[in-house]
Amino acid sequence: MVRPVNSPVTTAFGKANADNRAALVGYLPAGFPTVPGAIEAARAMAAAGTDIIEIGLPYSDPLMDGPVIAEAVHRALTAGTRVADVLRTVEAVAAAGVPVLVMTYWNPVDRYGVRAFARDLARAGGAGLITPDLSPEEAAPWLAASDEYGLDRVFLAAPSSVGERIATIATACRGFVYAASLMGITGTREAVGGQASGLVQRIRPHTDLPVAVGLGVSNGAQAAQVAAFADGVIVGSAFVRRLLDAADATDAAGAGPDAVAELTAELAAGVRRTVRP
DSSP: OBOOOSOHHHHHHHHHHHTTBOEEEEEEETTSSOHHHHHHHHHHHHHHTOSEEEEEOOOSOOTTOOHHHHHHHHHHHHTTOOHHHHHHHHHHHHTTTSOEEEEOOHHHHHHHOHHHHHHHHHHTTOOEEEOTTOOGGGOHHHHHHHHHHTOEEEOEEOTTOOHHHHHHHHHHOBSOEEEESSSSOOOOOSSOOTTHHHHHHHHGGGBSSOEEEESSOOSHHHHHHHHTTOSEEEEOHHHHHHHHHHHHSTTOTTHHHHHHHHHHHHHHHHTBOSSOO
């Protein structure tokens, strides 16, 4: 059984649980619509009720990203967003008082230098990394660097993961365990994957860490559905869709932060439980 360590992320989950609700975890990519615009939008999410924020590191080969996030990431890269901009975004959002994790594919971290990335992320006030394409068996340099700098490491468990695999993932995690609600790429869905509840139940015997569900949640009703069985609700594409719509509007000035704040308020209401599971 893996016990939680003292982490700002785990603490945020604990505070949400004490309020009889699931934690709300929101994702936005750095650099979209601009670096300052992404910071403003993320800070608006924090002010409106997001407990933890994931900042995406734009990458040219986003294998797990659906069309909405891929489009935003493409625009960020085209505008010249770099790792330094990601770290600047982390620093600015962390200053708002919310734990910040970087969601990233492994190649940019490897090219930057694993220990150097951990060092610079810690200096920026980041809480850790979510690494969707890194398996625990290949993560030795990251496990060592995250230990050295006190950073969380979040790995993903899939509906297809068997018990032994889930145990390996849970043991390697710190902060929380990410339960993917379905197989496939990111994106909003009409309904949350039906396997999500069962996956959370299969993860729980292997860890005392919080378990959060991501992929597919887009509105307050779906957030309430997931909050009934998970410790956290992760929302990404729905937030990015709001920013894309605002960026493409003719009267876009200031619309992006307002749009993500509006969605945050709806989701924050949804994660509140009327009855504990």
